[in-house]
Amino acid sequence: MSPRKAPDLDVRRGQIVDAASEIAQSEGWPAVTMRRVATEIGVTQPVLYSAFPDGRQALVDAVAVSGFAALAAALDAVAPEPRARMQAYLDFAARQPHLYEAMFSMPSDLEFGAGNGHEPLGRAFAAMAEAFPGSETRAEVAWATVHGLASLQNAGRLPASRAHERLELAYGMLTD
Numbered sequence: 001m002s003p004r005k006a007p008d009l010d011v012r013r014g015q016i017v018d019a020a021s022e023i024a025q026s027e028g029w030p031a032v033t034m035r036r037v038a039t040e041i042g043v044t045q046p047v048l049y050s051a052f053p054d055g056r057q058a059l060v061d062a063v064a065v066s067g068f069a070a071l072a073a074a075l076d077a078v079a080p081e082p083r084a085r086m087q088a089y090l091d092f093a094a095r096q097p098h099l100y101e102a103m104f105s106m107p108s109d110l111e112f113g114a115g116n117g118h119e120p121l122g123r124a125f126a127a128m129a130e131a132f133p134g135s136e137t138r139a140e141v142a143w144a145t146v147h148g149l150a151s152l153q154n155a156g157r158l159p160a161s162r163a164h165e166r167l168e169l170a171y172g173m174l175t176d
Helices: 009-027 034-041 045-051 056-076 082-095 097-104 119-131 136-154 160-175
Strands: none
Touching (some): 009 034, 009 045, 009 056, 009 097, 034 056, 056 097, 056 119, 082 097, 082 119, 082 136, 082 160, 119 136, 136 160
């Protein structure tokens, strides 16, 4: 009998990222430990560290990068019209608050500068820039505006009853 073949490292990383995301979504980020993730997927902690040698921070960053890929897909799935992209962004943040937290609120080594970050970050920014053409600065302000709304809405700091009114006001201010 030959020994069992080790899974492809990219496949293993994907399993680990998925497990960490699921734990965070159901129990919050404090529950995401290397030990817990290893238990969830039925491997030892050294297996996790073979995929993420830099530990939990690298894992959280990988979850965040996967979140940016999902955000880019959500933005690309709607028309490149400002209102549609803004609403898609807000919907994404509301549907996946723990993923959004990994992307924006938790400590991270991810860079957001033009050309310096991971490809999914660039794709997500490009989708917003397509809706707000003219300059990178205009797209940055649009991103910051919708991010602020998403963060405050996710934290329950803004009344849900005025979400549509806020979106329309932000849309008007950004497109005038």
